[in-house]
Amino acid sequence: MSSTEFTEINSLSLSQEQLQRVVVLTGAGISAESGVPTFRGETGLWRQFRPEDLATPEAFADQPVVVWEWYLHRRNLIAQVLPNPGHHALVELERMLGDSFTLVTQNVDGLHRRAGSQNPIELHGNIFVNRCGRCQDHWADDALDFSKLPPHCPTCAGEVRPGVVWFGESLPAAAIDQAYSKSQRATLFISIGTSTVVHPAAGLPLLAMESGAYLIEINPEETPISRLSDCVIREKSATTLPLLVKKLQSLKNGN
Ligand SMILES: [Zn+2]
CATH class of the missing domain: 3.40.50.1220 (TPP-binding domain)
Structure with a gap:
């Protein structure tokens, strides 16, 4: 002090x-x-992607696998801090x-x-939340199959996304x-x-x-x-x- x-x-x-x-x-x-890493600036790069390139609805529509891999990587880092x-x-x-x-x-x-x-x-939002992009239902990790990304909604089969607000979203x-x-x-x-x-x-x-x-x-x-x-x-x-x-x-x- x-x-x-x-x-x-x-x-x-x-x-x-x-x-x-x-x-x-x-x-x-x-x-x-x-x-918690801030994912800003040079040190924020992951596989040469900038956060602005991945944290958008467009990125998820184009390459949902890459976006999910990035979020799983981030979840893993956050899970290690207190x-x-x-x-x-x-x-x-x-x-x-x-x-x-x-x-x-x-x-x-x-x-x-x-x-x-x-x-x-x-x-x-919260990075540990899984939300269906179609019906908006929330799912616990163990209710979803992450072996093939992106996971799909057990109810409506829509693509499930991380429950965070992306650039360009309200x-x-x-x-x-x-x-x-x-x-x-x-x-x-x-x-x-x-x-x-x-x-x-x-x-x-x-x-x-x-x-x-x-x-x-x-x-x-x-x-x-x-x-x-x-x-x-x-x-x-x-x-x-x-x-x-x-x-x-x-x-x-x-x-
Ligand atoms: Zn759904």
Whole structure:
């Protein structure tokens, strides 16, 4: 823990009322701290493909086998990493606040669920979900035959795809509606490890701020919402979140 971080968390001027409706938004930063590869830039290449060339409905229509092989490779890498103390701190916060807590994530790696978060709003889906591209049914891995890719839907025989949002696709309407309405009513909004440049998630902290929420940003890098935030903590979430949650706990207990 650095002294800056310690000072910033202790100088947070929050009231108990601000714990009434807490919304947390997480992005790639919290996953990167667990070692999830970002698949961006040169190091993100897989068999010479760029993510933009594979994570599209067109790529899946043209070469579903290659797209599935890439996703199985990614699933395998993600399965080898663990949720970090930042993920676990958010589970604590959910237990502490119950219905007053909403977790929204841009990450598809499912690490929040693996840590124990009960109900994260996954804006971009989840890489471990199998969804039929035709009837939209979801299937567990063992209900499908992966020996011949792509797997086919046991009900309608449609091609099953990874349950993530691809480039050029809209975000799941229910998820984005819920994220918007919760952010709009938030009393405290915490933005963690997200560049806040990818829409529509980028609009969530702004929406919360316009409605009077106290805005905390945790990110080692500056982002477009840094200068609008009430408190900016330039640290990793794995070190900061456990401390912040402790602080919120004592606030809730009236200390
Ligand atoms: Zn189907």
